[in-house]
Amino acid sequence: MPLNKDIKKVLVIGSGPIVIGQAAEFDYAGAQACRVLKDAGLDVVLVNSNPATIMTDNALADEIYLEPLTQETVKRIIEKEHPDSILAGLGGQTGLTIAMQLAQNGYLEKMGVKLLGTNAEAIDKAEDRQLFRDTMLKIGQPVVPSDIANTVERAAEIAAEIGYPVIIRPAFTLGGAGGGVVYNEEELRVIAYNGLELSPINQILVERFIGGWKEIEFEVMRDSVGNVIAVCSMENFDPVGVHTGDSIVIAPAVTLSDKEYQMLRSASLDIITELGIEGGCNCQFALNPESFEYSVIEVNPRVSRSSALASKATGYPIAKVTTKIALGYTLDEIRNDITGKTCACFEPTLDYVVVKFPKWPFDKFVGASRKLGTQMKATGEVMSIAPSFEMAVMKAVRGAEISLETLNYKKFPDDMDVVERLHEQDDLRIFTVFKALKEGISIEKIHEITMIDEWFLGKLKNLADYEKMLESGKLDKDYYEKGKKYGYKDSTILKMAGKLPEKTLDAVYKMVDTCGAEFKAETPYFYSTYDSDCESREIKRGEKERIIVLGSGPIRIGQGIEFDYSSVHCVWTLKELGYEVIIVNNNPETVSTDFDTADRLYFEPLNDEDVMNIVKVEKPVGVVVAFGGQTAIKLTKFLDENNIPILGTSAEGIDIAEDRERFDELLEKFGISRPKGQTIMDTEDAIRAANELEYPVLLRPSYVIGGQNMTIAYNDTDVKRYMDIILSQKIENPVLVDKYMMGTELEVDVISDGKDVLIPGIMEHIERAGVHSGDSIAVYPPYNILDSMIDKIVDISTKLALSLGTKGLVNIQYLIYRNELYVIEVNPRASRTIPYISKVTGVPMVELATKVMIGTKLIELGYGTGLYKIPPYVAIKVPVFSFEKLNDVNSELGPEMKSTGEVLGIGRTLNEALFKGLISAGFKVGHESTYHDNKYNGGVLISVHDKDKPEVISLAKKFADVGLKIYSTPNTGKLIRSAGINAEIIEEFSDGKHVIEMLETGKIDYIVYTGSTAKSTIENFIKIHRRAVQLSICCLTSLDTANALCDILSSRFTQRNTELVDINHMRSKRMRLNFTKMQATGNDDIYFNNMNKNIPSPESLTINFTDRHYGIGGDGVVLVEKSDIADAKMVVYNDDGTQTLMAANSIRCAAKFLYDNGIVPKTTMKIETNCGVKNVRLYSFNGEVRSAQVDIGKPDFDPASIPMKTDTYMIIDQPVNIGGEYINISCVTIGNPHCIVFMDNVDSVDLNSLGDKIRNSGILPEYINTGIARMIDRNTIKLRCYERAVNGESLGCGTSAAAAVVVATEMGLCKKGEDVTVKMPGGDVVITYTDETIFVNGDTRKVYEGVVEY
Secondary structure, rough: OHHHHHOOOOEEOOOOOOOOOOOHHHHHHHHHHHHHEEEEOEEEEOOOOOOOOOOOOOOOOEEEEEOOOOHHHHHHHHHHHOOOEEEEOOHHHHHHHHHHHHHHHOOOHHHEEOOOOHHHHHHHHHHHHHHHHHHHOOOOOOEOEEEOOHHHHHHHHHHHHHHHOOEEOOOOOOOOOOOOEEOOHHHHHHHHHHHHHHOOOOEEEEEEEEOOHHHHEEEEEEOOOOOOEEEEEEEEEOOOOHHHHHOEEEOOOOOOOOOHHHHHHHHHHHHHHHHHEEEEEEEEEEOOOOOOOOOEEEOOOOOOOHHHHHHHHHHHOOHHHHHHHHHHOOOHHEOOOOOOOOOOOOOOEEEOOEEEEEEEOOOOOOOOOOEOOOOOOOOOOOEEEEEEHHHHHHHHHHHOOOOOOOOOOOOOOOOOHHHHHHOOOEEEEHHHHHEEEEEEEEHHHHHHHHHOOHHHHHHHHHHHHHHHHHOOOOOHHHHHHHHHHHHOOOHHHHHHHOOOOOOOOOOOOOOOOEEEHHHHHHHOEEEEEOOOOOHHHHHOOOOOOOEEEEEOOOOOEEHHHHHHHHHHHHHHHHHOOOOOEEEEOOOOOOOOOOOOOOOOOEEEOHHHHHHHHHHHHHHHEEOOOOOOHHHHHHHHHHHHHHHOEEEOOOOHHHHHHHHHHHHHHHHHOOOOEOOOEEOOOOOHHHHHHHHHHOOEEEEOOOOOOOOOEEEEEOOHHHHHHHHHHHHHOOOOOOOOEEEEEEEEEEEEEEEEOOOOOOEEEEEEOOOOOOHHHOOOOEEEOOOOOOOHHHHHHHHHHHHHHHHHOOEEEEEEEEEEEEEHHHHHEEEEEOOOHHHHHHHHHOOHHHHHHHHHHHHOOOHHHHHOEOOOOOOEEEEEEEEOOOOOOOOOOOOOOOOOOOOOEEEEEEOOHHHHHHOOOOOOOOOOOOOOHHHEEOEEOEEEEEEEEEEHHHHHHHHHHHHHHHHHEEEEOOOHHHHHHHHHHHHEHHHHHOOOOHHHHHOOOOOOOOOEOOOOOHHHHHHHHHHHHHHHHHHOOOEEOEEEHHHHHHHHOOOOOOOOOOOOOOOHOOOOOOOOEEEEEEOOEEEEEEEOOOOOOOOOOOOHHHHHHHOOOOOOOOOEEEEEOOOOOOOOOEEEOOOOOOOOOOOOOHHHHHHHHHHHOOOOOOOEEEEHHHHHEEEEEEEEEEEEEEEEEEEOOEOOOOHOOOOOOOOOOOOOOOEEOOOOEEEEEEEEEEEEEEEEEOOOOOOOHHHHHHHHHHHOOOOOOOOOOOEEEEEEEEEEEEEEEEEEOOOEEOOOOOOHHHHHHHHHHHOOOOOOOHHHEEOOOEEEEEEEOOOOOOEEEOOOOEEEEEEEEE
């Protein structure tokens, strides 16, 4: 158990989807944290929306909620699970911000939940720009001249005082979001506005820009008693001005003098001590290269991206130690798991160099600006370890998946002015520098332009000089060895020098041990060198057979964290089966590169020679390539040619799936259809092929990964534009031209052992074919496919898997077009949907596939064959994009993948799951404050391409039906108007300015754009989309997604009425629930016996079952439960899932339900409600209860109880301005608030309109019930009721009837103590109002009983 004995149950907040600025490093950190908590014997509750992570695996927490990471959802989980503690510092900025908001508004204290680790005050000091600045000044730490602004005007004043250029840094944001360097007031006003919008506390720091200074980071650690250590120093290759996530980073810092190092180390320890941080912390400094002057840039009071790099660079598990500190341990009590001997208060010592190289997404966004600044753009990174910087940077470039093995960038123009190019601060700068060095430009000149330290330039010059030597042909044994120590592959040396020595060198491997070899490491991981001693070969191997698993390299668009999930599960399974498992990967952010995942880890590039060197050392019985995405698969042919056994599907089977002609032959053999296509090499051929196939056509290079460089062409102009781009990129591979069919796309993951096949699930995409599968919303199980078609899919999937000789996993993508099934492609490897389907179905897909690979029969594994049983949930994968960081790219969805991550929504129905998925993905789905009478007040802008015109009318009608105002561009608007739907046409769309003004003034809540592909139109759309993203306005570029959004808006789901699904305790089949439908005065509810508390989510159940078309139908749901203070308890849910305090009709029916079902076998009973215990008397004749009387207590006239904005104590028959008209109203609370209006004629009034006006008056609460009444005589009242519970007029309301009699009595129209009959459309009730209480007497009827599945 932890040292703090008060901790029993901990809520861990994850970081959500992979986005630029917050990637897999938090899966790694979160997984470590969860394992520490579990090992300590704690009950671990996890909330995270990302299904692709190891962190959300069932073994890592006791309760796992794949739910939206919002304040509202986290509150509901706390109320359900009752944790005593919350751990938020391992969930990135997302987790930290949620926890801080809950702490600052007093919620955590109210619920008795303690924030573990660093307290809220310390976090505020680091995150709040003003508090941070004040704290630094207090302890004498220099900060860059700056000031805090909460408005654009104040920012401009500060900038004028400081002097341009300045840097804008928003508080509490991620990856530099919303910030940037500005050089004049015009730029400042744009960036400052954006920064204030994105900051959750509406605060920015305006700071003098110190470009050209060195950027240095220290990862430091502190425990609760004040022990502090520096774990690792890191230095950016780029000077200040490039976000550290976009800079090449070196660890340890290599250009500092000892005095500079000690100065910044001491500053880091002083800072973490003053802030009082407990756990890991990242301190960033700017250091003047010409003096000892420095400034503190910022402090991250949490585990960060740099923490993951520092952990992997040193072997010091920062997240693990941070978690143990949070539990009360001190550094001297925590063991270093790498050495097994030292404790965590030993500072790591490095006898090697580590280089981190970013992976940018510019290959996906050809037209995007490659300029780097203070806002991060990289999607991932690789790390290399070597004895020298030269070797480390060469290994990093080789492993970065950028098709380079050296620093020679192949796509620079031949006539490029390299000196001019050096001024460009972009992702290609290191290659420009290298080219300049090879062309003889001096280090001094390059330093003067770039401010890159001369030490780095000198190291790069060593490489440039070596290559010049190679190109001269002077290669001898010494030069060859020098090249190997510089990190060159044999094939590269051969290509440059034209020869190799007779005897080539094999790599040797050194061990990462955290202490400069002072202590022997017990959990070895290795890096390659070309010294004489090999520490890996020296390790005594046991008798276990060895298997190498190839990882997936850097996270990038098209290949994300889901492949690391698969690799890790493969490793775990092989270890359980008794193998010694070796993993090869170079991504420092991942669980696969954690020191204790595999038996041995090689931090090496996933390259032919690098992998082969490891094979020579380890001599495995086989290599697994199926789980490392395309990175690993592309090594299949090389391994096979070198007679290295490939476990699972053979190289032959993989080649058939990847080779177009061979695969077409296989499909033809089984009579399986595929869209027709041709292979072409130039523009003329492309236009000819497109016309032969008939437009539209899909164009793509033949080497595609993640849909890279794919497009749909609708005419010759589109083809020519595409081919011009492709040919300008010097792409040598053929281009494929396929007939494009706009049908329904499906995806199937299959496990096969070569004889039998298991299909865990079939997924249907909401967006039609043409949107990349990674960017599509995927639904499991399929929601719109006939069973006969599913049978056909299962049959064809089985045939394909078996004919390919699949042993393991294969992913098949299908298209249904005009009721015909087509195969789009087959991927003989793990796909990005594996984690999602595994978690939802409970089928451990990677575990089964791994066991099959090593020879286990599928039939023996306990999950059967064929299509697996479908669980009682719908699970929807929703893509997440990072357009706020890449704000100049075209966000329109198409065949080229653009998403960086994904989230999952799980619900009982399609709409519930989709609602949760969209909320998790950051969509503002329905603004509850603007929702009245099943309609929304807001606007939608629609502009569609000609191809989408036939469908736009039905979409516009859907938006209009939910109450949104339609805005539209001229051509689209005319079409919408022609169908009789109101649409305001925006003539000024062309420059985008008018639309942006409408976004900023709140007129537009949603944008639907599938407009022209003309360059000028796209440029304007990019401007509009950029502003929409900054304002969190939903922007959709697929009509299918827009239609799904409309369905969600009309579904009435909110974050308060969905089911919270714990994936560790999901129902395996639908529950069968007995219900009774009952009514009193036409007020019909559905009654359930919940005495055993077996209904998991009454709110979600209510939404589904009150629907009069797709459910049982009713005004609400009533649960009858046990009570400690009465005979029973009644909980009433309105049809939107919210609870009501009191319902006089419902309580009478509840009493009958209790009596009829023998739960309370007496005619007088006490029933607990949300507003106290009420006495009910039943009237039974011949054993049948037909009516009941309930004592509902005294009325409350206090306006504060309603609540109502007035200084008057009692509002009876008083004139109030309602929507510009004075109406005499009376207000009273009888459990629920009521507004009663007496008038002479109640029949002719538009009650829904009046009720809506009163709810929106701003004087009364939105949940007020309105009744209009007329006195028939002294003992009879006619009443019509507008109920908030049904968002409109109801047939009857017991408390409204009581309110009408109370008001009439106070007006002198009735007498106390007399029975008054209130006539409502649904029937009569008798009200008796006395000095002590109110009695409601009326009928109660059972409509019918039944059983429903939930």
